[in-house]
Amino acid sequence: MEQVHLFTKNLKPSHISHALSFPTHALEAFPFPEGSHMMNFEAVDATGNAWRFCLSTRRTGAHPKPVLLRSSWHPFVEQKGLAPEDRVVFFMERDEGNDMIRRYTVRAQRKVMTLMGQDVWVDVEHLPLYGL
């Protein structure tokens, strides 16, 4: 099994309150139904839970400008307690030797400083106070 990094997004205030803008290049990893501007996919988080996201693109104009619709994205933001300066990372898992996509995974991360003074990104589910 091969894990392919799709993109990392540092969250801005607009991403917390509205839709998540999706990098255009990442569209390659999401096969759209013919003639459709919208698709659903599942992504598994650090605890093994699957989240269903709705990925939508513009139908007109030169740029697709994909987004995860707020209706599917915001529950994730809320449950993970995400805020500006946090980040999300999306991966695709493939079997070696063929192009079949096994599944997508998503990580919600926060930057913390170690005792050595180095910055490290940690899955929010693994933070000491998570869920309190």
Place this chain on the structure above:
Amino acid sequence: MEQVHLFTKNLKPSHISHALSFPTHALEAFPFPEGSHMMNFEAVDATGNAWRFCLSTRRTGAHPKPVLLRSSWHPFVEQKGLAPEDRVVFFMERDEGNDMIRRYTVRAQRKVMTLMGQDVWVDVEHLPLYGL
């Protein structure tokens, strides 16, 4: 006499059962009484009958979002037998050379295919089976 196209609206299911959302830009052609969020106007159909419509806008928020109230719009829908995929077109008739509005006209239309295979929009009053 000059006929000015105000707008064409392709009818969705919500327009059949509820109010008709009115394009914001069309508000320019409908002078509202000072301080009012509502006005009545008459529009003449393809048979020469006049219909009285009540045009209402929001009083708060950034967008006026005008609608023809169901109470004035629905009788028109019923009498013309309108359904989703039909359309309505509103016009304003002005005298050349001045800004006086002579009257408004409205057309209820359905798309039909000709023997040549072309789509044409026809006033529903002119359809072969109208009124049966």
Place this chain on the structure above:
DNA sequence: GCTTACACCTGTCGA
């Protein structure tokens, strides 16, 4: 049944 809140869609601008 009118009014409004909300989400989604699109055009545009600018970094």
Place this chain on the structure above:
DNA sequence: CTCGACAGGTGTAAG
């Protein structure tokens, strides 16, 4: 070229 930000427009459903 991409993407964040914003304004404006619309349908849907709740108030």
